[in-house]
Amino acid sequence: MKKYFSPLKRLFVSWRFTLILLVIYAVSLSAATFIEKTHGTPVAKELVYNQPVFYLLQLLMVVQFIATSVRMRLWRQGKYGILLFHVAFVVILAGALITNLFGFEGIVHIREGETTSLLRQPHGTRELPFSLRLDDFKLVRYPGSNSPSSFESFLVISSDKGTREEHIYMNKVIYEQGYRIYQSSYDTDERGTILSVNHDNWGTAVTYVGYLLLLAGMLLTLFDSKSRFRRLAMQLRQTLPLLLFCSFPLPLAAQDGATHCLHENTIPADHAEVWGRMQVQCSTGRIEPVNTYTSKLLRKLYRDDSFEGLRSEQVILGFLINPAYWGNVPLIRQSNTELAEKLALPSDKYLRFFDLFDEEGRYVIAEAVDSAYSRPAAKRSRMEKDLLKLDEKVNILYSLQQGGMFALFPLPDSKEGKWYSPGDDLSAFSGKDSMFVSKIFYWYAEEAGNALQTQDWAAADEVLSMINVYQQKRNTAGLLTDRQVAWELFYNRADLFFRSSMGDMSAGLLLLLFSVWYLLKSKRWLKRITVALTVMVVVLFLLHTFGIGVRWYISGRAPWANAYESMIYVAWATVLAGILFMRRSTMTLALAAFFAGIILFVANLNFMDPEITPLVPVLKSYWLMIHVAVITASYGFFGMSFLLGLLSLGFMAAGRTTAILQTHVRALRLINEMSLHIGLYLLAAGIFLGAVWANESWGRYWGWDPKETWALITMIVYAFVLHARFIPLLSSDYAFNVMSVFALSSVLMTYFGVNYYLSGLHSYGSGDVPPGLYAVFAVFGAAFLLALYVGYRQKKCQ
Template structure:
């Protein structure tokens, strides 16, 4: 009993569990999910490990209760996991799950049983009788306007049960219940004449599991708000150590942060992307381009957006930047369309890999090519032969050079389509059932009467006036045509597609570029505040430091307000929570990091400065044009209020973990370069407390967000947990940071240095969860099949460099104060 109730046993079991989960994700990557389930997740040894963890917790809890411990919140928090595990066992043992495949007009009262590890829709031999009949009246696949992107799946069914008949609509994120069974929209037939519904019967298991989730919520609130919790104790200790932080104490202050400051200054002062200095011979007037940017375009996803947004997006795809030689996206795109002969000699196409010059037979080097340079004197496409060979090669066998070649070919096709007038969907067809908008270069026979004449002539007329205006400088005639097209769009388009308020807000959003400005402001304010703290320690008696300190502590609040306004503006424009893709979630992580620093604004200006710098670095990397800031419609499975809650909570935890990472580095650096003084020990103790508080907040948010995601999964497709790599690594991250918090229970490891080292290296689990799964492992939560952006490689590389430096510092100073 003594061994099973030991904290060493607890940490050992947690570590073994985390390692086993990590191995499972790589097995799944290499051999598939079925193999991973057979070897790990559905293995009796895995169940036994979970049972040992539950027994260990009960033994530890009993031991604490005997000692009359007041850690009620901690006990409630951990007890919730026992209840959740019991609920999972009940679900796995007694629940019934299957699928129903129906064609339109078909009726059934049975379902096919789904075995663990098998996917819905697979051939099964075992059937199960249902206490009701279900008939598929109609299946509808709704799409976003003018595109093939699905917006919703709907199965209109007739259910005949003990209480009579009723019609229901089963759709993604809308569950229908009958006689204790839950029906979920799972899939559909390719011809859109049939549906696949997942059926789940788990009354007992879901009741127990939801009870566990409620207990977990109570435990989290108790841990963070309870007066007797360790978090409250840490807060009291911090308050006693800091007092009124706005008063500058005298004496020898903490002389640290120089190493981190140099690194961040190096990042901030990195040279910007160099661009060609040779401007186009003739360009569109900036004022006119701004007016033309107000025209509306329907993009491939069906979203209606201003020309300003769409043109910038196209330029980013071509050139990987928002501007070209100081020209806006609208100026460049209009130039390509109006003057194709001129622009085909401009190096506006990024090649992505300089080895492609060899394939082109080009002795020059550089990251950019002109459209004309890709064709020989006879007009033959230089990449035709290598591309033909490449398309015959399996995708998995393609090298990085070959993938870059495909991306270059895509950019070439975009440029060519622009020349042909085939990329600008600016002509709405009135009363079109699919709300499709047409380009001037495609077949316009669907238009009739005056609309046909207008649609076929207006764009060529505009191009003529635009070319004339480029030479004469008189844009009035061209502007008249733009106004006519603007009026036509508003009159012909379906009113549900156009929201003038959102369009105007998007134009302001593009013009203000709030996140880029917030990045620079965060870095400047954060570095300035850090310098101020350093100088105030060197010259503590100088009266001006107090005044400067108050000013600079207020500045991060102002920048944070701008950052928040940018998120709110993007939310209003898109009509959805702005953290549904990689770019948006990075923006949100930076916001959470800044918020974490503001929470300690009175207690620790140093933490505020570190958090501010961290937010600036994240925004800086996010805005390197390697992450696509495009606003895209949500796929059906993400159209749920659970998305907003789940992603917001779980992603916010990363900001607090990032602050912990920086505090850990600062603490290690301070221990390595400073002499031991009473004041230094006090400052380090402050950092140690703030570090633990940040990890505690982050772990509570991560835990809550993870299990909110489980509720979302159960409410949307009938399962709490599917051992998807993202889910698994979120659990691993929880375990890793739980280990960091609990390692202090072992006296040998209860040192400031050990805690700081662990807080630095624990961030690797966050990076793996956030980036590794999204871009390097297959899974339902991946952002897509695209390769990781340059920003991701930069962040991971920077992290590895910092951790190597930390390891070197610790090794060279093996006798650091503990």
């Protein structure tokens, strides 16, 4: 018996078994997310998450960690940070087990005026030790919009201990006798509320202790002199001398001037400047400068915020005051050649508004549009989707010509804060306001039309000032201040992130070239150039930071609530990661800057909307800033690790290696591993900060949502990379660099894949797959070929 037990024991406490468990766990989680995509969450829970085998797998991971820790004697070695960090996961899993065994949750549905004490659960009902009466439900919308800003319930809670009134809404929790009550949803007629009720005192307490231990373990690991991270830093200090580097941005190409004909048929730039400072209410209810609003419309139509050197205000106002001319300007982007051929439309990339109407004024694509809308959204072809996008653009222009979609006039004393366009039903206005609102814009259009002929814009300026005075007097509470308008106009025109992207890409590339040159030939003038480029990268980073700060100010919230903003933040975190290591490796900073420039460039492509939008109710929490900032910052460090791995493989593939080259490859390995440590700690902290947010906002800290699950998979993948060094076969620099390159695929799946291929609570960026995403496959394909070549060369040299 002993002869069979000893090998099993050795296997159980071996690092091979640790990695095997991590792989099995990651594979089972990824399989569950795709089951959830095809068959729904209940099926995924039944087939994977609630299976005894899945619990056994987690138990094996816990027991195996304890056995490995005892074998390595972590406590006696003084590695308290590592020990505490791993013990934290044991405690967190124990808390989850307690929650699963003893905690319960359910839904309470109440109509206004009704009282209930029944908790609805999947397999029946439970009587609560208190009753809830709904006195009133209130759905608060963003001004002038149907988008919910908040939904709130006014309750009376009665129990043996007495009666009290409570006001509950999203992100505000009510506690009653160990139960936590959350605002979950509401009835479509807005006369009833749906509350989530959770009872899990012990499970939550144990889990939160695990989160605190996790934080303590991470801090000890980073600062303990005996930790792996500190030993890597010491090895790096001994491997390379201090090196600095930087870069500078390439000048932006000047735009072509507008044609003489266009200038004759649109408002002049100085008059457009006045229009740009006016305020308008967009479809989401946000009050914003006209410049911001017209830029969004022009991007929707033309895929750019300027046209032939003209500002967006000049183009959009041109449609309002001179539709006969602008209807013949090719402004509507339509690049689907199959669609153009099928519907007999012009094959040019840009269509004119009048191209979509025949001589009798009939809408030529109406029948095709109706057919596309009759099909379920999931079954529409690419051509049908492009057709509906074209229809949306035509409707925007048509609505503008009919006096719609330009909400300039606030309704006095409106509780909803709604603003109206000239072509809307204006019956809500009364007295002088009714007369003013119904006539003023058409008066302006007449004066502007005359000014196009006479070039005397004094009368049009005067009418425009009347509209401005009306806004100031009728909606003082909702208007932006002059300072806010000025900063938003500066943000729109400065294009800080695009300039940063061009600067980062060019600076990073130049810095990389000069760093490699300096590596081969240690000339003093080369070092001076790298120092100058380093300063430039830092300046670009400060410009990027300034842009984030300006967007934060004008939006009134942390700017990482949507896909565009999160990419801006990932790019910022990437450069920050490079700056942290720039004193030891100029190539690290160069790669970080170049990668950040690419991220910013992709973010500024037309498929990502840079619009500042209001937050959905669940995101209106301070946890948004904490959770998203931490977890997204980890992607910057993982991205830098990807580039360091690629660069190292490139060095390995470059012919005969020298002692200096080997030294730099080793230094890049050390920086890479340190970057992975920081990224993994940030990711772990971000995941569990998100769990706290979820628990404090809607009553559960883990629900196996695809985004949560893939974040956990990413953490497991990078944990595998960092632990693989204990296996001789995977301990080489080559193996480590290959793993650090391909581990990024899990980040891309978490960030893009969940949003565009799966579904769930976190799919805020869902929609059409970004076209640039397909280039990812080409990049990883090239990396795979490079890895094969380096592996072949190393095997040949052995």
